[in-house]
Amino acid sequence: MGIFSHRIASLLTKHGKEAVMTPDLLALTGCDVKHTDAYDTDQLGTFTREIPRHGTQLDAARKKALMGMKLLNTDLGIANEGAFVGDPYTGMLPWNNEVVMLIDQLHQIEIIGFSGAPAQSASGYFSHWEELEAFAETALFPSHHLVIKPTDEHHPESIKGIYDLSALQEAFQWAIAQSSTGVAFVENDLRAFANPTRMENIHKATVDLANKMNSACPQCQTPGYWVKDIQRGLPCNACGLPTEQAIAKIWGCLKCTHQETEGMKVLQFADPSKCSYCNP
Ligand SMILES: [Zn+2]
Ligand SMILES: [Zn+2]
Incomplete structure (x- = not known):
């Protein structure tokens, strides 16, 4: 018996996310998921810039979760919100952060599943079909859908969810005809059902959530007991001074003050290359 066995969570999405969220939540936590698409979540923000998202990624996930709970009258709600940013290492490569939030009114808590991974998010400006055809291949079309706009990314009109070559050709002709510069803007469609790379990342964030739920x-049995903080200062192997390398994980409760420190089992010393004294 899991903590969430036999409870029912609402999930508001119109982008097919239930396919990668529902089975694992049920299998891993025993929590059943009821899906609804009774509200158009695109009204809360789109990746294609027509409607900007208000607030943070967590704010948006919370809003969707609460809406789903209201629509289906549950005391448990799950929602996903994604963001596309530069990668955390160089900032140069497209990166996708997915949050899957659980709101539990019974325990009065929020548990947050997370996964960050490389994104399939490419874009470009095209005036010749051959160039667009070559781009489409590098953008993993047609398994990953495309969006096209006349002129540039700020044009109010677009064709979304393009997934076959003849439709892309037709859309390209339309965009060029509408364009004030003879150029069309094309990008990967980032909606979950149109982007399998993103869908897999939503799946990973859901598994992360399920592990935290369990x-x-x-001390107090509240679910969501997880690593809250990382303690740094692993001593350098050569000089013994503390480095920025992790030395321990701090586990903490969402409700009470209970916490535990888990030392790193693998490493006792940091490599001198990570030491700011030995390798400034
Ligand atoms: Zn506790
Ligand atoms: Zn050192």
Whole structure:
């Protein structure tokens, strides 16, 4: 018996996310998911810039979760919100952060599943069909759908969800005809059902959430007991001074003050290359 066995969570999405969220939540936590698409979540923000998202990624996930709970009258709600940013290492490559939030009114908590991974998010400006055809291949079309706009990314009109070559050709002709510069803007469609790379990342964030849902505080039994902080200062192997390398994980409860420190089992010393004294 899991903590969430036999409870029912609402999930508001119109982009097919239930396919990668529902089965694992049920299998891993025993929590059943009821899906609704009774509200158009695009009204809360689109990746194609027509409607900007208000607030943070977590704010948006929370809003969707609460809406789903209201629509289906549940005390448990799950929602996903994605963001596309530069990668955390160089900032140069497209990166996708997915949040899957659980709101539990019974325990009065929020648990947040997370996954960050490389994104399939390419774009370009095209005036010749041959160039667009070559781009489409590098953008993993047609498994990943495309969006096209006349002139540039700010044009109010677009054709979304393009997934076959003849439709792309037709859309390109339309965009060029509408364009004030003879150029069309084309990008990957980032909606979940149109972007399998993103869908897989939503799946990973859901598994992360399920693992956290199953972890209860040893003190008060509240679910969501997880790593809260990383302690740094692993000593350098050569000089012994503390480095920025992690030395321990701090586990903490969402409700009470209970916490535990888990030392790193693998490494006792940091490589001198990570030391700001030995390798400034
Ligand atoms: Zn606790
Ligand atoms: Zn050192």
